[in-house]
Amino acid sequence: MTDQPLLSVRNISRHYGAHIGCEDVSFDLYPGEVMGIVGESGSGKSTLLNCMAGHLTPDRGQVVFDTRADGPRDTVTMSEPERRMLSRTDWAFVHQHARDGLRMGVSAGGNVGERLMAVGARNYGDIRTKATDWLGRVEIDATRIDDRPSTFSGGMQQRLQIARNLVTGPRLVFMDEPTGGLDVSVQARLLDLLRGLVRDMGLSAVIVTHDLAVVRLLADRLMVMKSGRVVEQGLTDQVLDDPQHGYTQLLVSSVLQV
């Protein structure tokens, strides 16, 4: 781990008219680290994630990313082509609903290959080999490579979305409720897969979720948000086992025990 943070978020604020989306959020993310963001619906988690990933423009603040070529750059003020290039190469974004992140009319292989072709791959055989390899890594049978994602189950679609995002070897992955809407056994396999990929590839990730079990498994550090503000942050186990803020205590005690 180096001393240079991969992503450094400084005083991000985003308002929707008079409503607060998120307010004055700052944190650093180091290479290989997984940051969890939890909070109830409407607490500004997704707003924050979208601001970081460049889908929304924050009203104030900086999102400094350590680019391969030029070192730390503020992605908020960087030009749109540069930002879109980043989001095709060094960044990945996993949507809650796989349908938002996949092209449903295009085969699984085409979905995985799209990012490769977007950065200039022009050899069909190579693209095909890489796609097959990635389908294998996310445990999708290679015989399904020419099937459309609409014929896949929810869990498979989600895994396909992950393969499609990771094929260009990004360094930073944004995940918005990656396990939302999946049943528990599928969730468990997906989490297992994600954990393996994050460890193997040395990815950094920002995971937004309302599921505390997900962050317990995946995240090194945790940030708790309420009404657009960060109320508590620290190591995951520390925050979950010894919550300090009243809201975090409420959140932790609300988890149903089986």
Add this chain to the structure above:
Amino acid sequence: MTEQAYNFAYLDEQTKRMIRRAILKGLAIPGYQVPFASREMPMPYGWGTGGVQVSAAVLCPEDRMKVIDQGADDTTNAVSIRSFFERTAGVETTTSTAEASVIQTRHRVPEMALSEGQILVYQVPIPEPLRFLEPRESETRKMHSLEEYGLMHVKLYEDIARHGHIATAYAYPVKVEGRYVMDPSPIPKFDNPKLSDCAAIQLFGAGREQRIYALPPYTSVVSLDFEDHPFEASKPDHPCGLCGAEDSYLDEVIMDDAGGRMFVCSDTDFCEARRLAGHKGKDAA
């Protein structure tokens, strides 16, 4: 005979000026789709309203016009557009490619090489090559402006994955001067190589979609492909039944209900000229 109720070539001068401006902009930025205020024309959308407006804007009284539809000079669309300009512009018309100064075409490029001074006007139904891949116009415009054309190859990838080869046979996407990806209108991919380095001006008009784009003479036009699946200008593997030509694009004509068929040149002018010159195919009477 010109009917005096019309302005020359049907459109009013202001409209022609607006269209000429769009054409000039299109010529200045080869392959870029220039929006224009398409007018209602006395024909239904899909019958060449875009091409007709572009032709009307470039026609001069001394021009000689040729109209082809799928290569033929004698089909409904070709005949009616030709008579439209005979009536409204009073220009001379011809079926000979060599003698025409303005050629309006649907779905074909003439077999004969065009020369400097000629204008080829294409009728375009859907000008946006990315349309069926990305439905949002705002997004496709952004992709054009940022030169993000990876998606176009996804379509070709899908073709190979599904059919084993690039099965797109018409409206095959091309890259113009290394910059804009362009839909060459639904010409067969056999005609794609003729777009490149062509001596004539090529203008594309899409009436319903309100877009004009253009290729100035001698523009480089490259068909997209993969390194291991290169572009191939395909055509039926037969000689023409009437004139015996081996290198022209052919139509398949069903002769009877017992499987009889014959292949003939789709470019009727080309075929006739060859027959007059004494060439004879196996089906020629």
